[in-house]
Amino acid sequence: MIQQNVAFIGAGSMAEAIFAGLIKQKMVRAENIYVTNRSNLDRLNHLKETYGVQTSTNKEEILKKADVVILAMKPVGVKDSIEEIRSFTSENQLFLSVLAGITTEYISELLGHDAPVIRIMPNTSAAVGSSATMIAAGDGVTKDQLTIAEELFKSVGMVKTVPEHDIDSLTAIAGSGPAYMYYLVEGMQQSLEELNLDQDLGEEVILQMMQGAIDLMKSTDKSPRELYQNVKSPGGTTEAGLNVLEDNDYQDIIIECIKGAAKRSRDITKELSTVREKTLS
Missing domain, CATH: 1.10.3730.10 (ProC C-terminal domain-like)
Known part of the structure; x- marks a missing residue:
């Protein structure tokens, strides 16, 4: 069991599956897990009552307590979401991103400091300790920091550490x-x-x-x-x-299904790159 405080930015099904698994496998105590979202108090209250986690819409309050920050908001709103929390974060925190199609480099740029970022692609089977999780470390991540991420997610299933350029394709299988x-x-x-x-x-x-x-x-x-x-x-x-x-042509349909999901993950990356270039120009 780790003693660090773990904060989830986003309270959807993936976030729930992860922290439900962490609690069930006794990797993190419920009282050391903090969960926030934009404004859905009913959802936060449900999670607090069900799992005993700490919840709040006050992101500053939650992030000040966090050693590990798991980014689990919707990928399409990642720029606004990270800009909203950026001033409450520090390079002493470890950031784990479960956002499909979002590179560690882009997250680092949005954070605006040198905090370590690790890309994680689990699936909702984490809730029962059976996830197939892919992990890719961003620049500057230390061996100890990677070990923390691996140990967290080994508690909810299988973990494979892979190059980041492979993670979009693997998302289509392991994640989807x-x-x-x-x-x-x-x-x-x-x-x-x-x-x-x-x-x-x-x-x-x-x-x-x-x-x-x-x-x-x-x-x-x-x-x-x-x-x-x-x-x-x-x-x-x-x-x-x-x-x-x-x-x-059932097998051909399956192949096209997986290729379509992988393409969408790569497209998200390209779309965000275009937005970034326009912002910088």
């Missing part, structure tokens, strides 16, 4: 990937009604089936192709279902 899985499960759930199956029983079977498939992939050296080929037999039910997926 859970949403694609939920979308797939939703489709399976909708099929239950079409097949006149009990909804509760069917949902339990779907979740266990997915967990079993994941467990098997983790325990074997066989490729996904080998595994699904092992399940199907000529003229059987699995082959019939796979034929429908292949006829509809």
